[in-house]
Amino acid sequence: MNIPIQKFKEKVISEDFITEADFDILSAEANRMGHSIADVLVSRGIISQKYLDDLLVSHLGTERADFASIQIDKNILQLLSEDLAKEKRAIVFAKDDDGVFSVAMEDPSNLATIEFLEQSLGGSIKPFLALGEDLNKGFALYGKKLSKDFQQIIEENIKASLHTGKKDEEAATEVPIVAIVDNIISYAFSVHSSDIHFEIFDDEILIRYRIDGVLQEIAKIPKQVHAAIVARVKLLSQLKIDEHYKPQDGRFRYQIVGSDNVLDIRVSVLPTYYGEKVEMRLLTASQRPLSLKELGMLEDTVELVKESIKKSYGMVLICGPTGSGKTTTLYSILNILNKPQVNIVTIEDPIEYDVKFINQTQINPVAGITFANGLRSILRQDPNIIMVGEVRDRETADISIQAALTGHLVLSSLHTNDAPTTVPRLVDMGVAPFLVAAVVNIVLAQRLVRSICLNCIYSMKPTKEMIDIVEDQLKELGVQERTKMPKLVYEGKGCVACGGDGYKGRIGIFEALDITKEARKVIISKDFSLANLKTVAKDQGMKSMFEDGLRKVEKGMTTLEEVLRVIRE
Numbered sequence: 001m002n003i004p005i006q007k008f009k010e011k012v013i014s015e016d017f018i019t020e021a022d023f024d025i026l027s028a029e030a031n032r033m034g035h036s037i038a039d040v041l042v043s044r045g046i047i048s049q050k051y052l053d054d055l056l057v058s059h060l061g062t063e064r065a066d067f068a069s070i071q072i073d074k075n076i077l078q079l080l081s082e083d084l085a086k087e088k089r090a091i092v093f094a095k096d097d098d099g100v101f102s103v104a105m106e107d108p109s110n111l112a113t114i115e116f117l118e119q120s121l122g123g124s125i126k127p128f129l130a131l132g133e134d135l136n137k138g139f140a141l142y143g144k145k146l147s148k149d150f151q152q153i154i155e156e157n158i159k160a161s162l163h164t165g166k167k168d169e170e171a172a173t174e175v176p177i178v179a180i181v182d183n184i185i186s187y188a189f190s191v192h193s194s195d196i197h198f199e200i201f202d203d204e205i206l207i208r209y210r211i212d213g214v215l216q217e218i219a220k221i222p223k224q225v226h227a228a229i230v231a232r233v234k235l236l237s238q239l240k241i242d243e244h245y246k247p248q249d250g251r252f253r254y255q256i257v258g259s260d261n262v263l264d265i266r267v268s269v270l271p272t273y274y275g276e277k278v279e280m281r282l283l284t285a286s287q288r289p290l291s292l293k294e295l296g297m298l299e300d301t302v303e304l305v306k307e308s309i310k311k312s313y314g315m316v317l318i319c320g321p322t323g324s325g326k327t328t329t330l331y332s333i334l335n336i337l338n339k340p341q342v343n344i345v346t347i348e349d350p351i352e353y354d355v356k357f358i359n360q361t362q363i364n365p366v367a368g369i370t371f372a373n374g375l376r377s378i379l380r381q382d383p384n385i386i387m388v389g390e391v392r393d394r395e396t397a398d399i400s401i402q403a404a405l406t407g408h409l410v411l412s413s414l415h416t417n418d419a420p421t422t423v424p425r426l427v428d429m430g431v432a433p434f435l436v437a438a439v440v441n442i443v444l445a446q447r448l449v450r451s452i453c454l455n456c457i458y459s460m461k462p463t464k465e466m467i468d469i470v471e472d473q474l475k476e477l478g479v480q481e482r483t484k485m486p487k488l489v490y491e492g493k494g495c496v497a498c499g500g501d502g503y504k505g506r507i508g509i510f511e512a513l514d515i516t517k518e519a520r521k522v523i524i525s526k527d528f529s530l531a532n533l534k535t536v537a538k539d540q541g542m543k544s545m546f547e548d549g550l551r552k553v554e555k556g557m558t559t560l561e562e563v564l565r566v567i568r569e
Contacts, residue, residue: 002056002059002060002107002109003038003055003056003059005027005037007059008037008038008055009023009027009037011055012041012046012047017041017046017047018041018046023037026040026041026044026046029339029340032340032356032357033338033356033357034356038052042291042294043289043290043291043294043332043335044291044335044336045291045292045293045302048293049294053131056129056131057129057131060108060109060129062108062109062127062128062129063128063129064128064129064130064131064134065091065093065102065104065128065129065130065134066134067093067104067134067137067138067455070093070094071093071094072091072093072094072138072141073093073094073095074141076092076093076094076095076101077091077092077093077138077141077142079092079101079121080092080117080120080121082139082142084120085138085139085142086139088105088113088116088117089105089106089107089130089135090103090104090105090106090113090117090130090135091103091104091130091134091135091138091139092117092121092125093138095123099123099124100123100124100125100126101117101121101123101124101125101126102125102126102128103117103125103126103127103128104128104129104130104134104135104138105127105128105129105130106130106135108127108128108129114127137455137496141496151219153179153183154180154183154184154219154221157175157176157177157179157180157183158176158180158221158222158225160175160176161174161176161177161180161225161228162222162224162225172228172231172232172234172235172241173232173235177225177228177229177231177232178232180221180225180229180232181229181232181233181236184196184207185254185256185263185265185280185282186256187218188209188282189256189261189263189282191209191211191499192211192212192505193209193210193211193282194210194211194213194281194282195209195210195279195280195281195282196208196209196278196279196280196282197209197210197215197277197278197279197280198226198229198230198233198277198278198279199277200223200226200272200274200275200276200277201223201274202223202274203223204220204221204222204223205220205221205222205223205225205226205229206220207219207220207221212450212501212503212504212505212506213323213448213449213450213506214450226275227275229278230269230275230276230278233267233269233278233280234248234250234269236252236254236265236267237250237251237252237265237267238250238252239267239269244271244275244276245271246271247268247269247270247271248267248268248269249266249267249268249269249350250266250267250269251264251265251266251267251350252265252267253265261284262284263282263283263284264283264284264352264353264354265280265281265282265283266280266281266283266350266352267279267280267281268280268281283352283353289331289332289334289335289353289355290328290332291332292305292306292332292333292336294332295325295328295329295332295507295508296507296508296509296510296552296557297508297510298548298551298552300543301444301510301512301548304442304512304514305333305442305444305512306336308441308442308514309333309336309337309409309441311409311441312384312407312409313404313405313406313407313408313409313439314404314409314410314439314440314441315400315401315404315409315410315411315412315439315440315441316333316409316410316411316412316441316442316444317391317412317413317414317422317440317442317443317444318330318411318412318413318414318444318445318446319413319414319415319416319417319418319419319421319422319443319444319445319446320413320415320416320445320446320447321415321417321447322415323448324446324447324448324508325446325447325448325506325508326413326446327352327353327389327413329444329446329508330387330411330412330413331352331353331355333411334346334355334358334385334387334411335355337385337409338355338357338358340357342384342385343359343381343382343383343384343385344357344358344359344383344384344385344386344387345358345359345360345361345378345381345383345385345386345387346358346359346360346361346386346387346388346389347361347363347369347371347374347375347378347386347387347388347389348360348361348362348363348387348389349362349363349371349389349390350362350363359381361374361378363389371388371389371390371391371392371393371396372393372395372396372399375388375396375399375400375403376399379399379403379408383408384408384409385408385409385410385411386400386403386408386409386410386411387410387411387412388400388410388411388412389412389413390412390413390414390415391412391413391414391426391429393429394429394430394431397426397429397430397431398430398431400412401431401435401436401439404439405435405438405439410439414426416445417445418445418511418544418545419443419444419445419511419512419513419537419542420443420513420530420533420534420537421530422440422443422445422513423436423440423443423523423530423533424530433523433524433528434524436523437515437519437520437523437524438520440515441515442512442513442514442515443512443513443515444510444511444512444513445510445511445513445545446508446509446510446511446545447508447509447545447566447567448506448507448508448509448566449506449507449508449509449549449552449558449562449563449565449566450501450503450504450505450506450558450559450562451503451504451505451506451507451557451558452490452491452492452502452503452504452556452557452558452559453492453494453495453498453501453502453503453504454504455495455498455504456492456493456494456495456498456502457490457491457492457493457556458490458491458492458493459488459489459490459556460488460489460490460491461487461488461489462485462486462487462488462489462560466485466489466560467485469560469564470485470550470560471485473546473564473567474546474547477538477544477546477547478538479538479544479547483543483547483550485550486550486553486554488554489553489554489559489560490553490556490559491559492504492559502559503562507552507557507558509545509546509548509549509552509558509563509566510545510548511542511543511544511545511548512542512543513537513542514540514542516540518536518539518540519533519536519537519540522536545567546563546567549562549563549566549567550563
């Protein structure tokens with residue numbers, strides 16, 4: 001942050017975002033965590049990123065390079081290589097008649113960077129301020145060249161590796177195979193992929209990336225290099241190279257070549273009919289936890305969650321299928337709770353984010369550490385807050401319930417389709433209904449939808465087909481009286497910044513079941529039924545995921561097509 005801390009403090013206090021005492025407390029917490037106070041205020045939802053951006057523009061007195069409205073000259077852009085642009089966090093986007101270059105910079109007050117750029121470009125520059133996604137929109141223009149470079153490098157290294165004639169274990173350390181794996185990981189990071197899939201078939205290897213939740217085919221490479229590539233990944237993950245018939249899980253830390261970015265990569269190797277399939281989950285190391293609003297929660301949902309975690313005991317459960325963002329939500333809640341006055345201990349499989357001042361334990365069945373016995377050990381560590389990665393069985397459920405009953409706040413996740421279904425799921429695990437009613441504070445179900453690209457968003461009136469689909473869905477949920485079809489819906493046209501998809505990034509749609517007195521009565525009643533619980537939840541104002549998604553369609557955050565896609569999956 002380029003604003004002097006004292007001036008920033010005076011500004012947010014004068015505008016009643018926070019009191020001076022609370023600012024000082026959070027400032028001490030920020031120093032303790034190694035974050036900036038601005039990041040902490042944003043992640044806690046006290047100020048928005050837009051407010052911080054506007055404050056920065058006002059303080060620096062520099063024009064903003066808003067690439068949603070400013071055209072980038074692609075020929076001028078190429079005068080600065082992509083590596084240098086990313087290293088210096090700068091985009092050259094125009095040149096005037098006097099030969100002065102317009103440059104969007106993350107820090108336009110950095111005189112050393114300005115001098116370096118003037119020497120590199122051979123002329124004077126006029127610095128502009130680049131905020132938020134501005135630089136990423138500029139970097140996206142390098143994408144097509146990057147894609148060509150990626151394909152060319154992969155092809156050249158495949159040819160080289162096919163001529164070495166070395167064994168798989170030896171080839172795994174040779175330059176061509178190392179370069180292939182490095183480039184596949186680096187390219188995945190550059191296009192914001194969350195997962196890399198190496199899939200082996202009878203005649204080729206298919207490489208696919210999951211980008212914004214959707215799998216995309218990236219390349220096909222000869223089957224002959226499959227064994228060497230798998231050996232390379234196993235070597236990095238410290239897995240058994242000579243084991244080909246059992247599933248293996250591992251992880252490694254990877255620094256992107258020519259960058260300060262570090263990834264934590266979780267690896268899964270699975271034997272299939274034609275050979276071993278490799279899946280790699282990419283996680284940004286030391287990533288700032290997102291605030292609840294940044295996850296996509298609207299104000300009413302945020303307030304429900306915050307009220308439920310103010311209690312010093314009970315359970316907060318996050319539900320949804322694999323890949324629905326449950327772990328990210330759990331870490332965002334932990335970030336709010338992570339204070340010097342509390343002892344937070346987690347048991348996870350795997351540890352996805354390394355969080356300072358939280359004691360994180362990795363499941364290790366070989367060493368005898370399971371969710372159940374790990375949780376027993378955690379209870380002897382004098383915790384205030386416990387995070388259990390997932391409640392998978394009765395034993396883990398029983399110990400988690402007992403922990404919540406005895407003065408601990410327990411956060412965990414479950415695989416259920418919606419929030420109310422969590423209750424019968426716990427009962428099926430063997431937890432008594434009266435215990436479920438006694439300890440559960442809130443159940444939050446979620447899915448991830450793609451966000452509309454703000455660079456090419458446009459509005460339109462809903463079609464008759466859209467209206468009919470929404471009305472049918474609302475009728476099925478029994479909420480047609482309180483929820484209506486938006487008068488306008490939004491979509492993305494597709495542009496360079498979003499790769500032509502019309503989408504950029506993802507947010508959650510949520511369903512929050514607050515376990516009130518009325519809900520507890522239904523849970524412990526002898527004639528309990530899921531339908532009765534859903535009726536009570538609806539009557540007390542719980543919005544279904546579809547309704548929450550519809551609110552986000554109305555606000556231009558996502559499309560109706562996206563909401564329907566994830567609700568129906």
